[in-house]
Amino acid sequence: MASSSSSSAARDLQKDLEAKANDLSKIQKDISKNHQVRKKYTIQLGENELVLKELDLLNEDANVYKLIGPVLVKQDLAEANANVKKRIEYISAELKRLDSTVQDLEEKQNSKKEAIFKLQQRIQSLQAGKAKA
């Protein structure tokens, strides 16, 4: 009786552990995805800042075009400038958001890791007790 109950408890723990491990791997995937997105955004931010610099250096009467799909659309310099600035703002905000989510995820990851560690310890102690008995 006792042994069967203990084995069933061990099995429960094992199941718990597996579920937690799955969660952890999911979180880690999310984090890596987040990192990739972040990288993309940082690159875009750099490019946008370059564009803004060049636009600032252009004369007032310079012709500026924007490639939309297959066609070049003529744009006002001021308009283009404002667009780029808006884009930079957006990307910065997005980067901040991503940072916060990454932080959240990392916290979750750490707590999950701890939980898994505790579970492993419990399983080990259980097995040790079994070996004694």
Place this chain on the structure above:
Amino acid sequence: MSNPVKGTVTSLSSLYSPEDAQKASIRVQETITEHQKNIQQLQTFLNENNTLINLVKKLPDKLNHDIMVPFGKAAFFPGKLIHTNEFMVLLGEGYYADRTSKQTVEILKRRGKDLESQIENLNGIIKDLKFEASFFDETATEAAEGIVEIREDYVEETPNEDKATTAGEDDFARILSRMEELEKEELENEELESEVAEEGEDLDTADLSHLMSRTSFETEVKSSEVEAKNEHSTSQISLRNDTQQDPKDSPAFPVSKDSYVKVPTLSGSEAPPRLVEHNKSKNSLPPTPVSKNEVSTLASSSSNDRSNASAIAPVSKEVSNHGSSSTNDSSKAFTGSIVERTHNIENNQKGQTPAPASKPVSRFKMQRR
């Protein structure tokens, strides 16, 4: 060792297993190669950019160029490039701008600079990473070799020693600051003193010999003023010679033992102007009676200072002794700067620490005896 065990010995391999260290170093190496790839890519961009700059510079040389125009993926047809000074430059993010050749080249150059700075950054990162990797490698080899780490608690000795060292440092700092203060005071005193002395000495050393020397050497004083100015630049050896010669030719030699040549410790450079002043005061001003006490207190305080500020003062003093005595020359020294002060100094020497700074003085006295 009867003492309880102070330290622990742990083998380095138990702290960092060699495999782990190796793994870490390998990981760092991987990131290094990644960065190097990035650098290579940036370098190719840079090269392309440079060739593009050259092309853009060359294009407006001709009004039109005969070219083969790509048509689809495989076909070309002959064509002509016209408007060779008009460029549509991609600024990034789908923005284009109409530019001339020159303007385009400027844009491209800016881009090149950006690329260069990026490459530099990456190179710096790689340098750091390489250092890290070498560190990991070292730990790995050390762990493999079985090097042990010995740790000893430093608790027992720390409190005392810490106190001692800090106290010592505090003391030292305090002494230094005190010394600085004293030196300042000394300088001020000396200034005061010399002024007082110039006036007071007429009182103090109003003995016959002094009068004699004054009368007989007043002419020489003027000439030696000029000499003194020259002598400032000469070496100390020559100055020393002067001092040694001084007592011989000075008729003021038989001045009472107790009086000694008052040596202004101010740098010699200040001596000539003072001398002039000094002579003037002697010639024009009647000797103003200045209380002897004042002089003596000043002198004593200055000698106190000297004893306290021993470390720095003696050196400068010795130098200035020679310098000043030479600048004053024997005659000057005895016409003007004789101050009765020895009793103070002797008191000081008896009552307080033997002033190291008084050494030059005593030597001087000995010479004169």
